[in-house]
Amino acid sequence: MPRLPSQYRQCVACRNLYFRSDLFRIIYDRQQQTVQLLQTSKEKTRLFGRSAYLCRAMACLQTAMKGKKIQKALKTSIPDDILICLNDALKGNHPGGYTESKNL
Numbered sequence: 001m002p003r004l005p006s007q008y009r010q011c012v013a014c015r016n017l018y019f020r021s022d023l024f025r026i027i028y029d030r031q032q033q034t035v036q037l038l039q040t041s042k043e044k045t046r047l048f049g050r051s052a053y054l055c056r057a058m059a060c061l062q063t064a065m066k067g068k069k070i071q072k073a074l075k076t077s078i079p080d081d082i083l084i085c086l087n088d089a090l091k092g093n094h095p096g097g098y099t100e101s102k103n104l
């Protein structure tokens, strides 16, 4: 595994590197045994566990869902409402760039 610059994370679907704040972060919290979605890195978290990152492309969400890539990265199943939430967040995106929605 090459070392990644600390501010960058890899999308589980397209494997490109993105700035952390541009990715969705899905965390499996070992202590509570729950899966949580963080939409921006600004949300503070004290969760401990595995994380999977997904870029803000609908194609990547579809790839991730089809290949169960998030589940594999987290080594657990993820609730449908997380996928629905991701889907809803991406639907509002304009192609060619995203603007941070205040409604998230």
Ligand SMILES: [Zn+2]
Pocket: 011, 012, 013, 014, 015, 016, 054, 055, 056, 057, 060
């Ligand atoms: Zn991606």
